[in-house]
Amino acid sequence: xxxxxxxxxxxxxxxxxxxxxxxxxxxxxxxxxxxxxxxxxxxxxxxxxxxxxxxxxxxxxxxxxxxxxxxxxxxxxxxxxxxxxxxxxxxxxxxxxxxxxxxxxxxxxxxxxxxxxxxxxxxxxxxxxxxxxxxxxxxxxxxxxxxxxxxxxx
Amino acid sequence: xxxxxxxxxxxxxxxxxxxxxxxxxxxxxxxxxxxxxxxxxxxxxxxxxxxxxxxxxxxxxxxxxxxxxxxxxxxxxxxxxxxxxxxxxxxxxxxxxxxxxxxxxxxxxxxxxxxxxxxxxxxxxxxxxxxxxxxxxxxxxxxxxxxxxxxxxxxxxxxxxxxxxxxxxxxxxxxxxxxxxxxxxxxxxxxxxxxxxxxxxxxxxxxxxxxxxxxxxxxxxxxxxxxxxxxxxxxxxxxxxxxxxxxxxxxxxxxxxxxxxxxxxxxxxxxxxxxxxxxxxxxxxxxxxxxxxxxxxxxxxxxxxxxxxxxxxxxxxxxxxxxxxxxxxxxxxxxxxxxxxxxxxxxxxxxxxxxxxxxxxxxxxxxxxxxxxxxxxxxxxxxxxxxxxxxxxxxxxxxxxxxxxxxxxxxxxxxxxxxxxxxxxxxxxxxxxxxxxxxxxxxxxxxxxxxxxxxxxxxxxxxxxxxxxxxxxxxxxxxxxxxxxxxxxxxxxxxxxxxxxxxxxxxxxxxxxxxxxxxxxxxxxxxxxxxxxxxxxxxxxxxxxxxxxxxxxxxxxxxxxxxxxxxxxxxxxxxxxxxxxxxxxxxxxxxxxxxxxxxxxxxxxxxxxxxxxxxxxxxxxxxxxxxxxxxxxxxxxxxxxxxxxxxxxxxxxxxxxxxxxxxxxxxxxxxxxxxxxxxxxxxxxxxxxxxxxxxxxxxxxxxxxxxxxxxxxxxxxxxxxxxxxxxxxxxxxxxxxxxxxxxxxxxxxx
Ligand code: FES
Ligand code: FES
Numbered sequence: 093x094x095x096x097x098x099x100x101x102x103x104x105x106x107x108x109x110x111x112x113x114x115x116x117x118x119x120x121x122x123x124x125x126x127x128x129x130x131x132x133x134x135x136x137x138x139x140x141x142x143x144x145x146x147x148x149x150x151x152x153x154x155x156x157x158x159x160x161x162x163x164x165x166x167x168x169x170x171x172x173x174x175x176x177x178x179x180x181x182x183x184x185x186x187x188x189x190x191x192x193x194x195x196x197x198x199x200x201x202x203x204x205x206x207x208x209x210x211x212x213x214x215x216x217x218x219x220x221x222x223x224x225x226x227x228x229x230x231x232x233x234x235x236x237x238x239x240x241x242x243x244x245x246x
Numbered sequence: 247x248x249x250x251x252x253x254x255x256x257x258x259x260x261x262x263x264x265x266x267x268x269x270x271x272x273x274x275x276x277x278x279x280x281x282x283x284x285x286x287x288x289x290x291x292x293x294x295x296x297x298x299x300x301x302x303x304x305x306x307x308x309x310x311x312x313x314x315x316x317x318x319x320x321x322x323x324x325x326x327x328x329x330x331x332x333x334x335x336x337x338x339x340x341x342x343x344x345x346x347x348x349x350x351x352x353x354x355x356x357x358x359x360x361x362x363x364x365x366x367x368x369x370x371x372x373x374x375x376x377x378x379x380x381x382x383x384x385x386x387x388x389x390x391x392x393x394x395x396x397x398x399x400x401x402x403x404x405x406x407x408x409x410x411x412x413x414x415x416x417x418x419x420x421x422x423x424x425x426x427x428x429x430x431x432x433x434x435x436x437x438x439x440x441x442x443x444x445x446x447x448x449x450x451x452x453x454x455x456x457x458x459x460x461x462x463x464x465x466x467x468x469x470x471x472x473x474x475x476x477x478x479x480x481x482x483x484x485x486x487x488x489x490x491x492x493x494x495x496x497x498x499x500x501x502x503x504x505x506x507x508x509x510x511x512x513x514x515x516x517x518x519x520x521x522x523x524x525x526x527x528x529x530x531x532x533x534x535x536x537x538x539x540x541x542x543x544x545x546x547x548x549x550x551x552x553x554x555x556x557x558x559x560x561x562x563x564x565x566x567x568x569x570x571x572x573x574x575x576x577x578x579x580x581x582x583x584x585x586x587x588x589x590x591x592x593x594x595x596x597x598x599x600x601x602x603x604x605x606x607x608x609x610x611x612x613x614x615x616x617x618x619x620x621x622x623x624x625x626x627x628x629x630x631x632x633x634x635x636x637x638x639x640x641x642x643x644x645x646x647x648x649x650x651x652x653x654x655x656x657x658x659x660x661x662x663x664x665x666x667x668x669x670x671x672x673x674x675x676x677x678x679x680x681x682x683x684x685x686x687x688x689x690x691x692x693x694x695x696x697x698x699x700x701x702x703x704x705x706x707x708x709x710x711x712x713x714x715x716x717x718x719x720x721x722x723x724x725x726x727x728x729x730x731x732x733x734x735x736x737x738x739x740x741x742x743x744x745x746x747x748x749x750x751x752x753x754x755x756x757x758x759x760x761x762x763x764x765x766x767x768x769x770x771x772x773x774x775x776x777x778x779x780x781x782x783x784x785x786x787x788x789x790x791x792x793x794x795x796x797x798x799x800x801x802x803x804x805x806x807x808x809x810x811x812x813x814x815x816x817x818x819x820x821x822x823x824x825x826x827x828x829x830x831x832x833x834x835x836x837x838x839x840x841x842x843x844x845x846x847x848x849x850x851x852x853x854x855x856x857x858x859x860x861x862x863x864x865x866x867x868x869x870x871x872x873x874x875x876x877x878x879x880x881x882x883x884x885x886x887x888x889x890x891x892x893x894x895x896x897x898x899x900x901x902x903x904x905x906x907x908x909x910x911x912x913x914x915x916x917x918x919x920x921x922x923x924x925x926x927x928x929x930x931x932x933x934x935x936x937x938x939x940x941x942x943x944x945x946x947x948x949x950x951x952x953x954x955x956x957x958x959x960x961x962x963x964x965x966x967x968x969x970x971x972x973x974x975x976x977x978x979x980x981x982x983x984x985x986x987x988x989x990x991x992x993x994x995x996x
Contacts, residue, residue, distance in 0.1 A: 093498070109533075109535070110498070110535065110536070110539075120534070121533045121535070124467065126458070126465040126467075128458070129464070129625075129626070129674075130627070131625055131626075131627070131706065132706045132929055132930045133706060133929075134706075136929065136930035136931050137625070137930050139625060167456075167458030168457070168458050170457075174453060174456060179456040179457065182456045183452050183453065186452060186896060186897070187456075188451070188455045188456070189320035189321070189322070189901065190319055190320030190624075190672070190674050190675045191451065191455035191462075191672065192462060192624075192625040192626045192674025193625050193674075194455050194456060195456075195458045198456060217939040218939075220937075221938055221939050222937075223937075223938075224625065224935045225625070226623060226624060226625040226677075226908075226935065227675060227904045228904035228905070228906070228907025228908045229903070229907075230907055230937075230938040230941035231941060231942060231944065231945050232900065232903070234938065
């Protein structure tokens with residue numbers, strides 16, 4: 093057990109856990125930030141995606157001890173009012189079916205647009221390929237990413 | 247207007263009280279505290295609520311709460327079901343708040359999600375709920391204004407009496423309306439007067455989903471809640487022998503390790519009490535990571551099961567199920583299937599004289615199709631919250647059919663069913679898997695043993711290797727052609743492990759003078775169950791691939807070939823048991839032919855067509871493949887569906903897009919094999935799922951417009967996609983595809 097001070101969604105929070113604990117479980121079990129989802133635990137599905145600094149990372153494979161003072165952003169902290177351009181585009185296209193994968197999809201998409209505000213179809217596919225949607229909403233996700241890109245660039 | 251008896255519905259319209267006080271319940275109780283309501287939301291909250299029936303209550307300010315009865319797993323019934331109520335109530339959709347019903351069969355009837363029956367079975371009751379509430383509001387206004395009720399009209403939640411120039415919002419009349427008896431029968435709107443139904447409405451949960459609000463069973467929280475995880479046998483055909491839990495118990499954060507037995511010895515199982523591993527070990531602790539670590543320290547010995555047979559009391563009455571002993575492998579499954587497929591099966595239907603027709607045939611085409619076991623792989627792994635205290639239990643879990651797990655829970659816990667309260671949180675996918683809710687029983691037994699609220703969480707590996715899989719199937723089709731290449735007879739023989747996929751009375755039965763259908767099955771100890779469009783999800787692909795090949799041999803266009811058969815089935819059907827409507831079937835094909843511009847195949851793409859009837863609806867696809875060197879890329883899918891009235895078109899479109907994508911994924915990659923009883927894939931690094939780059943670049947969905955009451959929607963577009971892919975792949979590669987999966991490691995395997 094060790095104590096960690098973590099910067100999560102703009103707030104510093106303390107937690108005492110085993111250093112090997114993945115951020116996914118720190119977020120869900122200890123901070124009750126339940127938007128970040130468990131899907132596979134082995135960095136294959138993207139349901140647990142959060143931002144570490146500016147990067148989209150799989151929190152199931154991110155030990156709490158490796159975070160240091162980097163900022164962590166979860167879906168709850170992506171925007172104050174749920175109105176990040178990516179979230180808005182998701183609403184406009186009405187992307188979700190069951191919704192379980194969508195927080196991860198949105199976190200991956202928002203990190204992509206941060207780095208590449210005008211991605212091609214292929215670049216979108218490459219960035220989003222790590223996120224599984226079992227319900228098959230991919231065509232809508234792609235459309236929403238493009239709408240978000242346009243509104244970011246507008 | 248349709249006059250409709252409320253009788254059947256009246257029982258489900260029981261009012262708990264005429265006046266319901268207390269605040270707005272948005273979402274689940276356990277979350278209410280998580281969220282601070284905005285000022286606008288507080289202002290909009292009525293001071294008093296009046297319950298007009300069990301589906302709806304109206305606030306004094308006209309805000310309407312509609313309770314949606316069935317559990318949601320992504321088909322968006324939490325939007326479309328309330329839309330049906332709102333339509334007949336005649337209320338502005340903006341003033342509607344949707345609340346999820348808890349499980350309460352007395353009030354809400356059969357609350358389930360499966361078989362594409364949700365909207366179909368709720369269509370009348372939900373319309374009646376809205377219409378009967380509108381009736382009592384009108385009656386209240388008639389009394390207040392002393393005018394005849396027939397002269398009162400409604401629009402967007404306002405009552406009008408033109409002659410006396412009276413008007414009032416529903417909120418103003420709600421208190422008086424709540425005291426008026428629900429009528430014997432009510433008038434329903436004409437389809438042409440619908441203003442909400444048939445118009446796309448956004449998913450009521452979308453905002454909560456995109457902001458990460460907790461809403462899934464996996465997100466359930468309760469003070470003092472512990473986390474439980476299971477250890478189940480590593481192979482089908484194995485069971486628990488002994489457990490040494492000393493190392494696990496001494497791990498940090500661990501409260502207990504318990505062994506649970508899911509069924510009482512004398513319990514008569516229902517059809518959905520499927521459970522390969524009724525005896526398992528559970529590790530219970532204060533956090534997920536700690537429990538995961540302790541799980542690794544368990545020392546469990548397993549032993550082979552002995553062969554048994556049990557009586558199952560399912561939908562088809564009592565049936566004996568044989569569970570053989572032994573550790574099964576896919577290689578031996580294949581050998582057994584090939585052997586049995588070559589022998590005569592049980593004849594289920596025979597028309598005309600197929601024997602003679604085949605004897606006289608100029609040409610016989612015979613092809614065998616097969617498909618492997620599939621895992622459901624819902625994005626949300628299985629989980630369940632349970633809190634058992636004395637003779638009471640509280641459950642919150644993603645479950646498709648709560649009513650079917652209730653008797654099992656009651657028996658296993660030894661408490662009366664009425665003492666069990668069940669909430670139905672949103673499911674992160676279901677696809678049939680969450681109809682088999684053994685995990686709820688497990689969670690409850692664990693809670694009882696450790697005497698605390700418990701959330702049981704399956705790891706992805708548990709979820710994939712403790713499956714209730716789509717069975718492995720095989721079907722052999724034979725066609726007899728005469729000297730003019732006309733199809734004169736069809737023979738289908740289908741079977742599987744452990745059930746046959748055959749639907750003997752489906753198309754093209756009814757369109758052929760000579761037809762024979764046979765089936766067979768092989769017992770297995772690998773547990774199987776419903777998977778999106780059970781059995782159809784295999785038969786459609788086999789049948790539609792075969793018809794494509796026969797059409798080609800007959801020198802006919804594949805769509806015209808099917809239409810000709812359907813014309814025969816409509817004009818002069820053979821047999822009386824045909825379970826499809828040939829006219830509606832032909833209708834989707836005609837719509838598809840038009841919308842896909844069938845005669846104009848775009849450059850560089852290869853087209854396949856396929857159509858199927860299941861779950862009371864008709865769906866057909868044209869699928870375009872482009873070859874990127876060796877890799878097939880699905881450029882576009884055009885889909886036509888006849889599912890009667892479409893309540894929420896954009897949501898239905900989303901579901902069809904999902905079914906198409908899901909079907910492509912499973913046709914290309916879906917496969918679970920076994921070796922010595924052990925599932926050979928445990929997680930997504932081995933089980934290939936469809937990802938964005940493999941999904942169609944474009945999907946177009948068209949609905950046949952008619953005024954038929956809604957039929958199934960979630961499943962029907964799924965089965966035919968398998969045939970569309972196979973037929974397009976043939977065009978692209980010159981090779982027919984008989985064995986699923988069609989693509990592995992990005993290579994077409996044929
Ligand atoms: S849960 Fe982390 S990638 Fe799947
Ligand atoms: S919406 Fe269900 S997994 Fe993506």
